[in-house]
Amino acid sequence: xxxxxxxxxxxxxxxxxxxxxxxxxxxxxxxxxxxxxxxxxxxxxxxxxxxxxxxxxxxxxxxxxxxxxxxxxxxxxxxxxxxxxxxxxxxxxxxxxxxxxxxxxxxxxxxxxxxxxxxxxxxxxxxxxxxxxxxxxxxxxxxxxxxxxxxxxxxxxxxxxxxxxxxxxxxxxxxxxxxxxxxxxxxxxxxxxxxxxxxxxxxxxxxxxxxxxxxxxxxxxxxxxxxxxxxxxxxxxxxxxxxxxxxxxxxx
Amino acid sequence: xxxxxxxxxxxxxxxxxxxxxxxxxxxxxxxxxxxxxxxxxxxxxxxxxxxxxxxxxxxxxxxxxxxxxxxxxxxxxxxxxxxxxxxxxxxxxxxxxxxxxxxxxxxxxxxxxxxxxxxxxxxxxxxxxxxxxxxxxxxxxxxxxxxxxxxxxxxxxxxxxxxxxxxxxxxxxxxxxxxxxxxxxxxxxxxxxxxxxxxxxxxxxxxxxxxxxxxxxxxxxxxxxxxxxxxxxxxxxxxxxxx
Numbered sequence: 001x002x003x004x005x006x007x008x009x010x011x012x013x014x015x016x017x018x019x020x021x022x023x024x025x026x027x028x029x030x031x032x033x034x035x036x037x038x039x040x041x042x043x044x045x046x047x048x049x050x051x052x053x054x055x056x057x058x059x060x061x062x063x064x065x066x067x068x069x070x071x072x073x074x075x076x077x078x079x080x081x082x083x084x085x086x087x088x089x090x091x092x093x094x095x096x097x098x099x100x101x102x103x104x105x106x107x108x109x110x111x112x113x114x115x116x117x118x119x120x121x122x123x124x125x126x127x128x129x130x131x132x133x134x135x136x137x138x139x140x141x142x143x144x145x146x147x148x149x150x151x152x153x154x155x156x157x158x159x160x161x162x163x164x165x166x167x168x169x170x171x172x173x174x175x176x177x178x179x180x181x182x183x184x185x186x187x188x189x190x191x192x193x194x195x196x197x198x199x200x201x202x203x204x205x206x207x208x209x210x211x212x213x214x215x216x217x218x219x220x221x222x223x224x225x226x227x228x229x230x231x232x233x234x235x236x237x238x239x240x241x242x243x244x245x246x247x248x249x250x251x252x
Numbered sequence: 253x254x255x256x257x258x259x260x261x262x263x264x265x266x267x268x269x270x271x272x273x274x275x276x277x278x279x280x281x282x283x284x285x286x287x288x289x290x291x292x293x294x295x296x297x298x299x300x301x302x303x304x305x306x307x308x309x310x311x312x313x314x315x316x317x318x319x320x321x322x323x324x325x326x327x328x329x330x331x332x333x334x335x336x337x338x339x340x341x342x343x344x345x346x347x348x349x350x351x352x353x354x355x356x357x358x359x360x361x362x363x364x365x366x367x368x369x370x371x372x373x374x375x376x377x378x379x380x381x382x383x384x385x386x387x388x389x390x391x392x393x394x395x396x397x398x399x400x401x402x403x404x405x406x407x408x409x410x411x412x413x414x415x416x417x418x419x420x421x422x423x424x425x426x427x428x429x430x431x432x433x434x435x436x437x438x439x440x441x442x443x444x445x446x447x448x449x450x451x452x453x454x455x456x457x458x459x460x461x462x463x464x465x466x467x468x469x470x471x472x473x474x475x476x477x478x479x480x481x482x483x484x485x486x487x488x489x490x491x492x493x494x495x
Contacts, residue, residue, distance in 0.1 A: 149340070149342055149344035150344050150346060152309060152340070152344075153340065153344045153346070154346075154356070154360065155309060155329075155333065156307060156309055156333055156337070156338045156340065157333065157334075157337075157356060157357045157360060157403070157404070157406075157407065158330045158331075158333045158334040158357065158360055158361070158407060159330075159360040160330065160360075163360055167346075243308060243311050243329050244308075244329040244330070245308070245309060245310060245311065245329075246309075
């Protein structure tokens with residue numbers, strides 16, 4: 001696609017701008033900012049990726065993945081500000097998920113150990129893990145806040161912090177995983193996944209594209225489960241002190 | 253007041269703050285073993301906080317709390333909370349049936365409560381054993397409080413802390429709960445510490461009374477002190493002028 005053709009696609013930005021202006025939605029500024037940011041960020045990433053792919057250097061691959069983890073951690077930790085040390089807990093979770101998934105993919109020789117595979121797959125895994133972290137932390141802090149009485153009840157009856165927070169923890173893990181599982185149930189029926197569509201548009205064999213998409217979907221199931229469970233079990237102990245008391249604060 | 257009685261719980265110059273806000277200031281005194289002591293005072297006096305210090309749901313920032321002559325820090329939190337049970341004002345319930353709630357304290361220890369034991373507990377608190385499988389969401393305020401007390405009794409606590417458990421009850425339920433608490437006190441020798449806004453209740457039920465205001469204990473003694481308080485502030489409170 002040439003830059004001239006690409007610039008014609010800005011029509012798709014003008015339509016929402018016109019609608020916003022006509023209906024007084026007040027979204028013109030946000031739409032323009034979002035458009036400019038996506039142009040700059042994606043073009044920059046495109047050139048960086050081209051450089052990294054050409055160099056095939058492990059250090060650059062490592063740096064790219066590290067950058068993704070830092071950005072994702074920064075974004076996700078905002079939702080769990082009430083949880084002590086949340087930044088390191090999110091970072092540890094994202095690193096673990098990345099090492100686990102790449103370890104399996106490369107260890108079983110499922111994908112080649114090249115930048116062309118490692119970076120896009122890492123991007124999908126880390127991005128999904130970030131969204132899962134946000135969903136989990138949103139739900140968990142709300143559950144803890146609204147069920148303080150039940151938590152205190154179980155502590156008062158001689159329960160441990162883990163027993164006192166168990167229901168809220170399990171509810172939050174389940175709630176954060178549901179969107180991933182539900183979206184996979186309808187995949188192919190309601191929507192064609194972005195990666196698969198991209199491959200098909202780029203001329204790849206649809207069956208090959210489907211195979212890769214299945215790989216990614218299975219990968220994202222693991223990502224969802226590991227992220228929620230790990231972040232949950234890293235987070236809940238910090239809500240209590242050594243005397244097994246719930247440290248009350250504003251969670252939301 | 254407790255000079256002649258062995259203390260179940262003793263406070264020695266205890267201070268507690270939430271953040272920068274002092275809630276308890278220099279609390280000193282004892283709750284006699286096997287007796288009913290009521291805690292009265294205006295809202296915000298620090299009564300609930302004091303109760304939660306007794307079973308380790310909160311910890312004092314300074315001063316000492318002794319449970320049966322042993323510093324509270326020497327107890328494992330789980331052991332302490334089984335020894336000193338609390339029935340919370342809101343009587344929170346876990347979902348499901350009455351049985352689910354009654355069996356909770358033992359489930360937390362990896363044990364089970366038999367249905368027969370659960371029926372005995374229900375009857376102990378004046379509820380029909382047939383209610384065992386009733387959903388807790390269908391209970392009246394009085395029934396809920398009784399289940400909450402029965403659930404606390406599962407651990408066989410030596411001290412029972414009650415946080416305004418009758419404040420939202422009608423007169424009949426209130427009388428039933430009062431009789432129940434007296435029965436528990438007499439039958440098991442359980443030490444009772446009972447927060448109440450009802451001064452008549454404090455007079456009738458309590459052996460002793462602590463009057464608290466602004467985070468301090470301003471007067472203690474046998475409950476009939478409420479008939480003729482020596483402290484001016486307490487006198488105004490008893491007349492209904494201070495709240």
